[in-house]
Amino acid sequence: MTGPAADRDLRARVADRWLAIDPLLPSPGPARAACGADLVVAADDGALAAVGGCEHWAPHADSLDVSWGAARQYQLSVRVADLADPRPLDELLSRWKEHLRDLTGAADDDTAAVVTWPSRDTRGVKTLLAHGLAPLAVVAARTSVAAGEHGEATRDGLRVRRAVAADLDDLVRLGLEVVRFDSLVSGVTERPSTAAALRAEFTAMLADEQPWLWLAETDGGAVGMLAAQRPATARWIAPMARHEPVAYLLLMGVAARHRGAGIGAAMVAHLHREVRAAGVAVTLLHYAPMNPLSAPFWSQQGYRPLWTVWEAIPARTLR
Numbered sequence: 121m122t123g124p125a126a127d128r129d130l131r132a133r134v135a136d137r138w139l140a141i142d143p144l145l146p147s148p149g150p151a152r153a154a155c156g157a158d159l160v161v162a163a164d165d166g167a168l169a170a171v172g173g174c175e176h177w178a179p180h181a182d183s184l185d186v187s188w189g190a191a192r193q194y195q196l197s198v199r200v201a202d203l204a205d206p207r208p209l210d211e212l213l214s215r216w217k218e219h220l221r222d223l224t225g226a227a228d229d230d231t232a233a234v235v236t237w238p239s240r241d242t243r244g245v246k247t248l249l250a251h252g253l254a255p256l257a258v259v260a261a262r263t264s265v266a267a268g269e270h271g272e273a274t275r276d277g278l279r280v281r282r283a284v285a286a287d288l289d290d291l292v293r294l295g296l297e298v299v300r301f302d303s304l305v306s307g308v309t310e311r312p313s314t315a316a317a318l319r320a321e322f323t324a325m326l327a328d329e330q331p332w333l334w335l336a337e338t339d340g341g342a343v344g345m346l347a348a349q350r351p352a353t354a355r356w357i358a359p360m361a362r363h364e365p366v367a368y369l370l371l372m373g374v375a376a377r378h379r380g381a382g383i384g385a386a387m388v389a390h391l392h393r394e395v396r397a398a399g400v401a402v403t404l405l406h407y408a409p410m411n412p413l414s415a416p417f418w419s420q421q422g423y424r425p426l427w428t429v430w431e432a433i434p435a436r437t438l439r
Contacts, residue, residue: 130168133201141240146362151197157219161208169208170200184317189307190232203243213251217438231435239425248430252439256307257429262403262422280386283333290342291322298373306408334390336383344374346387361402369405388421
């Protein structure tokens with residue numbers, strides 16, 4: 121059974137499961153209808169069991185987006201009615217693999233097959249692993265109503281202030297340090313364009329009278345930075361949470377020799393005060409789960425996993 125009614129029925133079943141496992145998940149929309157691949161799995165009774173939409177995505181070579189992942193990505197949105205039976209998801213991923221096998225360019229090295237999956241929807245994990253996908257990123261969430269402030273005491277002489285145009289070189293330097301560290305444990309890649317893309321991003325943010333861009337200073341120099349997007353700029357990620365408005369923490373890092381002194385927590389506390397004053401409901405961010413510093417730090421700041429980004433890099437390694 122296919123058609124609009126069958127799709128609505130499938131999404132209603134997915135919505136019930138998502139709401140039961142995580143009330144912060146949004147209501148599922150249709151799987152992205154992008155490339156037209158036939159990614160539909162029927163149950164024995166003919167009802168829809170799983171539907172997928174494959175989007176072929178390639179950011180501009182000079183954009184900051186290309187530093188966050190592969191240069192060409194095949195992103196699968198998945199809707200599975202019931203995960204008690206692993207077969208529909210398994211068959212859907214197998215069909216997706218066949219689809220990618222026939223695409224020009226999908227066998228290149230700088231590619232990724234990507235599935236963004238609800239972190240608490242744990243019944244799908246073994247099937248994702250069996251198909252060669254690895255959890256390389258987490259979309260973490262902090263609700264402003266439920267979360268308190270988490271700033272710890274910091275070393276004497278620390279100053280956290282809003283960044284200004286004269287700080288641009290320090291912002292780029294510290295941002296590059298974050299990119300280089302994350303590239304060791306995730307799909308992040310420093311590219312020839314990364315420094316220029318960071319400079320362009322921060323320059324645009326600094327044009328705001330009160331940018332959500334902070335610098336931490338101690339010992340006479342800049343040792344940390346934090347950049348975040350207000351709800352008007354974070355609309356691209358807002359559909360990943362049930363509640364709005366949504367803010368997005370774009371990048372945060374502390375120079376290696378200054379970590380562990382509460383500098384990161386002090387910068388995040390500045391952001392949280394701004395978020396609360398702006399009436400933001402949810403703040404989202406990405407972190408690499410295999411980064412040994414990220415998960416404990418962000419948990420201490422009140423964030424928890426909402427979505428997990430599973431990837432096969434390169435895309436031809438999808439099984």
